[in-house]
Amino acid sequence: MAEHEDPNARHNEKMAKKKAARDKIMATKTGEKGLIVVHTGKGKGKSTAAFGMIFRCIAHGMRCAVVQFIKGGMDTGERRLIEERFSDLCTFETMGEGFTWETQDRERDVANARAAWERAKELILDPEVKMVLLDELNIALRYDYIPVGEIVDFLKNEKPEMTHVVITGRNAKDELLEIADLATEMTMLAHPFRAGVKAQQGVEF
Amino acid sequence: MAEHEDPNARHNEKMAKKKAARDKIMATKTGEKGLIVVHTGKGKGKSTAAFGMIFRCIAHGMRCAVVQFIKGGMDTGERRLIEERFSDLCTFETMGEGFTWETQDRERDVANARAAWERAKELILDPEVKMVLLDELNIALRYDYIPVGEIVDFLKNEKPEMTHVVITGRNAKDELLEIADLATEMTMLAHPFRAGVKAQQGVEF
Numbered sequence: 001m002a003e004h005e006d007p008n009a010r011h012n013e014k015m016a017k018k019k020a021a022r023d024k025i026m027a028t029k030t031g032e033k034g035l036i037v038v039h040t041g042k043g044k045g046k047s048t049a050a051f052g053m054i055f056r057c058i059a060h061g062m063r064c065a066v067v068q069f070i071k072g073g074m075d076t077g078e079r080r081l082i083e084e085r086f087s088d089l090c091t092f093e094t095m096g097e098g099f100t101w102e103t104q105d106r107e108r109d110v111a112n113a114r115a116a117w118e119r120a121k122e123l124i125l126d127p128e129v130k131m132v133l134l135d136e137l138n139i140a141l142r143y144d145y146i147p148v149g150e151i152v153d154f155l156k157n158e159k160p161e162m163t164h165v166v167i168t169g170r171n172a173k174d175e176l177l178e179i180a181d182l183a184t185e186m187t188m189l190a191h192p193f194r195a196g197v198k199a200q201q202g203v204e205f
Numbered sequence: 206m207a208e209h210e211d212p213n214a215r216h217n218e219k220m221a222k223k224k225a226a227r228d229k230i231m232a233t234k235t236g237e238k239g240l241i242v243v244h245t246g247k248g249k250g251k252s253t254a255a256f257g258m259i260f261r262c263i264a265h266g267m268r269c270a271v272v273q274f275i276k277g278g279m280d281t282g283e284r285r286l287i288e289e290r291f292s293d294l295c296t297f298e299t300m301g302e303g304f305t306w307e308t309q310d311r312e313r314d315v316a317n318a319r320a321a322w323e324r325a326k327e328l329i330l331d332p333e334v335k336m337v338l339l340d341e342l343n344i345a346l347r348y349d350y351i352p353v354g355e356i357v358d359f360l361k362n363e364k365p366e367m368t369h370v371v372i373t374g375r376n377a378k379d380e381l382l383e384i385a386d387l388a389t390e391m392t393m394l395a396h397p398f399r400a401g402v403k404a405q406q407g408v409e410f
Contacts (some may be wrong), residue, residue: 019309032405038394038395051257052253052254052255055260056280062281077261101277104220104224105213105217106213138383180395181395183393184250185250187389188388190385190388201240203240
């Protein structure tokens with residue numbers, strides 16, 4: 001077989017071109033800045049991926065913090081692991097009392113959301129803290145427990161330039177998506193609840 | 206104002222209905238089984254969310270394992286953290302040598318993918334191991350380094366019933382999505398590369 005017909009050679013040539021194109025693009029990406037990251041959508045993985053980013057910071061020895069706006073977005077197992085093993089690197093605050101349909105008390109939800117946001121601002125402004133996860137903030141915004149304009153103003157004007165802020169929750173507001181540097185929508189393609197399987201340890205909590 | 210006009214009362218009543226509907230649905234979800242979970246799509250968070258699930262297992266003291274089919278899907282920081290702090294609970298195997306466009310050697314990629322899959326099968330069959338993450342397997346399948354039919358047959362017929370298998374990588378094959386219990390597509394809504402920002406520690410590696 002002539003060399004130009006060898007499928008391996010063809011594949012390798014294609015990959016060499018791909019690498020050259022990629023290297024060229026990457027060479028133009030030289031800036032660093034603190035990012036506003038949003039995970040939204042109805043699918044799984046919004047809080048889990050954010051939690052993965054917090055562990056990535058911990059792996060690099062970077063100071064970070066988690067503020068849970070609604071209890072139950074992240075698992076108590078995750079909180080326990082952080083508090084028992086990494087409390088020197090990661091501050092963990094649970095301000096909410098459960099999903100809104102569990103509390104059925106709007107005034108209490110508003111007060112909890114306000115307290116969580118005030119604590120979140122302190123952590124974002126702390127120059128030692130490099131990443132702050134605002135878990136399930138989108139739910140508090142959706143029900144207008146906190147005005148989205150207040151959050152957007154703070155992130156645009158007061159967030160330290162190099163600090164990363166990660167925001168999770170379905171139904172992210174457009175105003176927030178507009179200022180996000182990195183926004184990902186998680187969409188459900190298949191779900192075990194359809195087949196009568198309950199939430200299981202390690203997978204969903 | 207009459208009580209039925211109080212916006213808090215209206216909100217609380219709506220939430221009470223939501224909770225009743227949710228509780229009714231959840232009561233029907235009683236089964237447990239090992240799930241086949243797929244994270245795909247062009248967006249961020251596929252490996253990060255899977256890594257978050259591995260940490261969730263670790264938090265619960267469940268034995269688990271990671272097999273990296275392509276080096277670079279998960280960060281070396283993540284590997285180091287697991288190996289230094291949690292090697293008693295999590296086995297970490299990196300079989301690939303980098304993204305395919307870095308190696309430019311199809312035969313070597315095929316041999317690496319085959320070795321990774323053989324190791325993955327051992328780990329999935331190990332009754333002590335409750336979750337196995339096959340990181341970037343979809344890339345190996347996309348380039349037909351391993352026939353997808355072989356993977357599907359094994360997961361359908363030989364995977365222990367209670368073991369969870371998590372598969373990541375863009376361009377998941379339809380044959381794999383068909384057998385997934387939980388499949389999530391991550392879609393990019395905004396990305397900092399557009400603004401000339403490079404990949405940063407803690408966010409992307």
